[in-house]
Amino acid sequence: MKILYFAWVRERTGVAEEEIALPDGVRDIAALVDHLAARSPGHAAAFENRRTIRAAVNQDFATPDTTVAPGDEVAFFPPVTGG
Amino acid sequence: MKILYFAWVRERTGVAEEEIALPDGVRDIAALVDHLAARSPGHAAAFENRRTIRAAVNQDFATPDTTVAPGDEVAFFPPVTGG
Amino acid sequence: MAPRILVQEAPFDAAAEAARLTEGRTDVGALASFTGLCRADDGLRAMVLEHYPGMTERALLRIAEEAMARWPLTACTVIHRHGRITPGEPIVLVLTASAHRAAALESCAFLMDWLKTKAPFWKREELAEGGSRWVEARATDEAAASRW
Amino acid sequence: MAPRILVQEAPFDAAAEAARLTEGRTDVGALASFTGLCRADDGLRAMVLEHYPGMTERALLRIAEEAMARWPLTACTVIHRHGRITPGEPIVLVLTASAHRAAALESCAFLMDWLKTKAPFWKREELAEGGSRWVEARATDEAAASRW
Numbered sequence: 001m002k003i004l005y006f007a008w009v010r011e012r013t014g015v016a017e018e019e020i021a022l023p024d025g026v027r028d029i030a031a032l033v034d035h036l037a038a039r040s041p042g043h044a045a046a047f048e049n050r051r052t053i054r055a056a057v058n059q060d061f062a063t064p065d066t067t068v069a070p071g072d073e074v075a076f077f078p079p080v081t082g083g
Numbered sequence: 084m085k086i087l088y089f090a091w092v093r094e095r096t097g098v099a100e101e102e103i104a105l106p107d108g109v110r111d112i113a114a115l116v117d118h119l120a121a122r123s124p125g126h127a128a129a130f131e132n133r134r135t136i137r138a139a140v141n142q143d144f145a146t147p148d149t150t151v152a153p154g155d156e157v158a159f160f161p162p163v164t165g166g
Numbered sequence: 167m168a169p170r171i172l173v174q175e176a177p178f179d180a181a182a183e184a185a186r187l188t189e190g191r192t193d194v195g196a197l198a199s200f201t202g203l204c205r206a207d208d209g210l211r212a213m214v215l216e217h218y219p220g221m222t223e224r225a226l227l228r229i230a231e232e233a234m235a236r237w238p239l240t241a242c243t244v245i246h247r248h249g250r251i252t253p254g255e256p257i258v259l260v261l262t263a264s265a266h267r268a269a270a271l272e273s274c275a276f277l278m279d280w281l282k283t284k285a286p287f288w289k290r291e292e293l294a295e296g297g298s299r300w301v302e303a304r305a306t307d308e309a310a311a312s313r314w
Numbered sequence: 315m316a317p318r319i320l321v322q323e324a325p326f327d328a329a330a331e332a333a334r335l336t337e338g339r340t341d342v343g344a345l346a347s348f349t350g351l352c353r354a355d356d357g358l359r360a361m362v363l364e365h366y367p368g369m370t371e372r373a374l375l376r377i378a379e380e381a382m383a384r385w386p387l388t389a390c391t392v393i394h395r396h397g398r399i400t401p402g403e404p405i406v407l408v409l410t411a412s413a414h415r416a417a418a419l420e421s422c423a424f425l426m427d428w429l430k431t432k433a434p435f436w437k438r439e440e441l442a443e444g445g446s447r448w449v450e451a452r453a454t455d456e457a458a459a460s461r462w
Binding site for chain 1: 438
């Protein structure tokens with residue numbers, strides 16, 4: 001599955017995009033965050049305060065309980081500040 | 084004093100502007116309307132339904148009890164419809 | 167900056183007017199604009215706008231000053247045409263500039279609501295079937311103006 | 315008419331965009347527009363806008379479709395820039411056209427409120443003293459978006 005990071009989440013993980021294999025038992029955004037946070041100290045720093053992180057699954061805004069499946073495009077980013 | 088008429092008030096009186104001498108005892112818009120309505124059948128028609136007429140004294144919106152004095156510029160017109 | 171008020175028969179250049187409010191400045195974060203145009207409802211041929219020269223400019227200036235007193239605007243422009251205007255042509259332009267969007271957007275709506283009920287213009291419609299009729303003031307415009 | 319959505323690095327021509335919504339038509343009585351510009355607060359040098367290609371266009375289209383469903387609009391345009399933008403430059407343009415003014419003005423404000431909180435853009439400020447910082451989302455924007 002494709003994972004994308006934006007803004008300071010990208011800066012902390014150190015990567016804009018990575019391909020991962022969805023581990024068995026990881027079925028929602030909350031579990032995926034647990035899994036990703038263990039990938040590196042940068043990832044851990046990015047996901048340190050989970051309330052400041054937003055997510056999208058297949059380009060739709062998601063919540064911690066949104067389900068994820070192999071083949072999904074999942075993105076993590078701070079609250080948006082456009083306009 | 085200068086009296087101005089606009090829109091259908093002007094069409095009914097048949098004049099856009101007229102000079103009149105303010106009669107003794109006429110001290111407000113309501114009394115001035117009584118006076119003007121007697122000038123001609125056209126004036127009478129213009130002031131037939133007074134609730135549909137608006138006034139301005141010296142280019143400020145006025146009410147029936149707004150005072151008038153010699154030398155004032157007084158205008159009568161329907162409710163405005165600009166914009 | 168004093169409001170810019172124009173009452174004219176000629177069309178206006180909305181883009182040039184907008185540029186006046188932002189050019190050379192770096193404190194304007196929000197520019198709101200409203201253009202009112204003549205529609206061809208029921209085959210309307212034209213709209214003829216009568217106004218009260220002198221009082222019109224005065225009324226528009228007061229309304230614009232009220233907007234600048236209520237919201238922190240960096241600039242404000244009101245242009246209103248009079249005379250004969252055909253469908254598709256612009257009638258009125260309101261522009262408001264501010265550091266922030268809420269002030270610009272709210273004051274733009276306020277200006278339109280107030281000038282609809284407080285500026286001495288009268289519209290006469292030239293009808294498709296010939297003849298003409300004066301547009302009547304609408305209670306909804308009074309209601310819109312009184313919400314501010 | 316489908317909303318016109320553009321996400322681009324280049325500046326936009328607000329006048330040309332406005333003309334697209336009214337040219338050759340006689341059913342548009344109201345054209346509202348909002349331009350958001352980069353301010354030089356505290357000597358800010360530039361604003362760098364990052365976005366999520368693909369999702370951005372999708373999110374803007376949904377927001378614009380929501381506006382067209384809620385108000386009787388004849389047309390609606392949203393243009394949002396990304397990349398490096400210096401003070402005085404426009405960042406975002408929203409245009410709404412309708413027969414009547416309330417629909418155009420309200421939907422324009424709605425579009426700005428929603429895209430502030432529902433479109434995937436992130437602003438980084440290049441500071442006067444060197445360095446840069448990410449702009450934080452504001453609770454007031456959330457409140458503004460939730461009033462609709």
